[in-house]
Amino acid sequence: MPYVTPLQDFRFALKALAGLDDILKLPGFEEVTPDLVDAILDENARFVEQAIVPLNVPGDRQPPRWEDGRVTTTPGFRQGFADYAASGWQGLQHPAQWGGQGLPKLVAAAPSENIQAASLAFSLCPMLTDGVIEALLTVGSDAQRQAYVPNLIAGKWTGTMNLTEPQAGSDLAQVATRAVPQADGTYRLSGQKIFITYGEHDLAENIIHLVLARTPDAPAGVKGISLFIVPKFLVNADGSLGPRNDVWCASLEHKLGIHGSPTAVLLYGSGKGDAGEGAVGYLVGEQNRGLEYMFIMMNAARFGVGQQGIAVSERAYQHALAYARERVQGRAVEGSAGPVPIARHPDVQRMLLTMRALTEAARAVSFVAAAAHDKGTHHPDAEVRARNRAFYEYLVPIVKGFSTETAVEVASLGIQVHGGMGYIEETGAAQYYRDARILPIYEGTTAIQANDLVGRKTLRDGGATAYACIAAMRDTLKTLDTETGRADAADREGLYLLRDNLDQAIQAYDGAVAFILEHAQSNIRAVYAASVPYLMLAGTVHGGWQMARAALACRRQLAEGSTDPFYRAKLATALFYGAQVLPRALSLAAAVRAGAVADACGAQSDIA
């Protein structure tokens, strides 16, 4: 199925919603001109459509094969990764001094989403490598950066995150992999890690594992976990590859989706390799601060996984739309001479617009978050930096949780649009449904995101960031109020509904924040029973806010005489979101308010 980069929506969201112009004026980004951004987007579209899109289906149908510890990836993936590396995409948002291009996160956001849409399974390798680069740049020693980062950015090597063990999934306190210090300052690691994405493959010369493990005298729980670099091949002082380290891929998982991505069981210290028994590891930063460091990777990765949700949604939408335009079944309900394309039927339009509205709203939220990240790191005013950092960190669990939960919904609707054909694997719609299902799980389940949103992002600052969002939303509502008064007949009902539903949704959101704050002391279980509905509510309203801003921007363009059909269609999508998606805030808010009853039902039930 052809996938076409949604370039126009990228540009619209970048400029009209995320404020690209302001980001490019930040100190440090002086050399990034609007023209350069345009050129990057065009080139990315060309590259991705040519080199990566064709890998998506083969990845699903011819998954990597394991043989005696070696993994052979899907035919085409080696070439795809070589092309990716050669074109410099891995370095997009990394500093120029390490071989990257130092672009704002906002500018990297669209290419990053795009490659994930092209092939989710392929894109996981670059995404995890990004995380390793970011962790090493932030907490690695200078020698460690020198040794690893340039080759990672160049795409000569790739990186992985090793957290999970069979008994330690979401609960990292239970990590048991051991790291024993050696006389030479290195460590020897032994233990088993599971669910390691691209833990073994043939795309690159070396693989740099970042591994959570415990030193012998470490305290129990999460405060006794350290972070180690464990390269597949040790690296000699001159940068050449040395002995094969004692880390081995015992097997690959047989998964529901993302088949093209090898998910490895890795054994550390099983006594093989050329470097002696125990995997040689190098401590990153200080002992026992591993979890804190890993969060550096995880925050980047969580944002990335949120983007994967948007990417799969976009792809599923395009697939379903193409089918609905082509498939002729049934007459129009208002009457037609003969059967019509199913895209004409009201319920098919409802499904397609639901898919599109959720996708574009989630994209807008993610771009706005990326812009906040850039302001949070590059704005000259410390107060602005702090405010934007808080905003970004508040949005990360929403981008991750909301965009991935909705991705499952969107992919499911994509099958439904196809009818029976959607259930046949060859049609391709089913792959998105299978692929999408991992997204609300890995890099922290939706519940973990919701815990983060409640605990670190809402309670810790007494709701200040959440209330700041609400205040900004109310400003948009005022503008919308004025604009609604100006609307002609064609848009009036839709604009009124958007305004009313946004108003109610903001109130619902406000009430939910108050519920979280009020019950944190008196009934913490009620708060956590309400946490996922709170996250989904926040996502729904943030999405609605951005769609309202999009509607206003489109109306400005149309009022100024633009005849680009994009604005008319985008306005329709925004109004649809207001009419059909925003009301979800009502039921989600009711679920939040009923957190205490929900928890009491759990206690009265025989579940636990």
Add this chain to the structure above:
Amino acid sequence: MPYVTPLQDFRFALKALAGLDDILKLPGFEEVTPDLVDAILDENARFVEQAIVPLNVPGDRQPPRWEDGRVTTTPGFRQGFADYAASGWQGLQHPAQWGGQGLPKLVAAAPSENIQAASLAFSLCPMLTDGVIEALLTVGSDAQRQAYVPNLIAGKWTGTMNLTEPQAGSDLAQVATRAVPQADGTYRLSGQKIFITYGEHDLAENIIHLVLARTPDAPAGVKGISLFIVPKFLVNADGSLGPRNDVWCASLEHKLGIHGSPTAVLLYGSGKGDAGEGAVGYLVGEQNRGLEYMFIMMNAARFGVGQQGIAVSERAYQHALAYARERVQGRAVEGSAGPVPIARHPDVQRMLLTMRALTEAARAVSFVAAAAHDKGTHHPDAEVRARNRAFYEYLVPIVKGFSTETAVEVASLGIQVHGGMGYIEETGAAQYYRDARILPIYEGTTAIQANDLVGRKTLRDGGATAYACIAAMRDTLKTLDTETGRADAADREGLYLLRDNLDQAIQAYDGAVAFILEHAQSNIRAVYAASVPYLMLAGTVHGGWQMARAALACRRQLAEGSTDPFYRAKLATALFYGAQVLPRALSLAAAVRAGAVADACGAQSDIA
């Protein structure tokens, strides 16, 4: 994964909600005693758990194989079907004079759900055979019934429904298979049918296809479709099998789920076989009334598919619950000495209770519908029969649409409860997610159900049946009002919330019915844009009504001193539904009200 028949919930829903005692008093069911029903449920549980449950995973992993037109089913399926036939389950609800047991639909409902939970892929063969039996008994000639029904009920032969063609999915007006009359009164059929469930297999000696086709002089569209019996092997006058008919399986589909069920492409009249060119077919009833007859099968099958949704949900719930009780991760949010089973965590409880509440509510609605079917066919009072028939027919698209849409949600939550393990195929949770996805599609997509609910079931009687439901719901609300006043502290908040949310949900439902009626003339596209939200709203409220009745019944048992933990747990599930599921009515009602805006957005968009 062990599956245990939910016998206690079956009995509760049969007796306390669907009024089993009254059904057993209907004329024609005199010999069906409560003891007999109990014995049937027990025996069904024993049989299903022993003979069918073990087929579920093999069906998924070793799907049927096609070779040169022959299909070999999954190892174990032949024995399973032989056991099923020998135990007489196929005849449960068919008349005694044809070898069945003539039980009420209500009594057959629980065993039928149970076998579908045991193995959805296996159960499709009996379900379709049921449909063929029902169609032949209703519209077949006496000779046709004699020739086919006893062997179908005995499980010697099986049946299929042949509607779909590549160009004719939901749009049967486009059916093109030709049936040419012969001098001997038979017909010769030629054409291609796709998506034929159990269209070819090795479970039985013969397969009786019911096939939609056009005679040469038939009018275009759905009014020119006739129904034919096409046996795989012709049947001699003495009942022995004759020549191999010219219907051949060209291939099996490669599907997302229900792998164990062979989905065939059937070629009619390709010139093979021993009976000459063209598949020999026998007209059922009158020419050009085929679609009407096929609806007889479809209504039974739609109810059956709705039950499949409940069945998969129950199975997914049990699977997730077992894992959540076993898997130890993280401390309790209120504090605990060490890590606890994840079933203790508030959000896991929320997910499990959502799964359970949706499942049990949908089951209750389906049983209440089955009871209405029995009263509609067996009650001595014609007025009561008519009222119940209308109620049953109103509920069929809801049972089908709501229970299958929620099945996808429940199966998805089932994966989520498992975390990363849920994404690994060996865990088994992913199978339900894949299997469930066909349910909102086959036997009429959710949109088709919603069209039926809107057109034939709501508009045709001017909303009379819908409003009768609403009046009955308000009676329950009054009882709930009284009961809420009596509640002690433990249940008070939950009962108040159930009452308030049910009240609001009924109002929302009432408003949605009014919207459908008001806009049918002025804006039919708006009505159809609102049709699926209307169906989901109706399902949510009917489920809430039954859960409110369940809460009242449980409180009566508890007040009478019952110490059975079932009632306490069931009450908790009902209150959870009230607190967390019923509020969905608010957003669905808003989506219905915005039907016109949704449709306008479709028109303004560039979709069609």
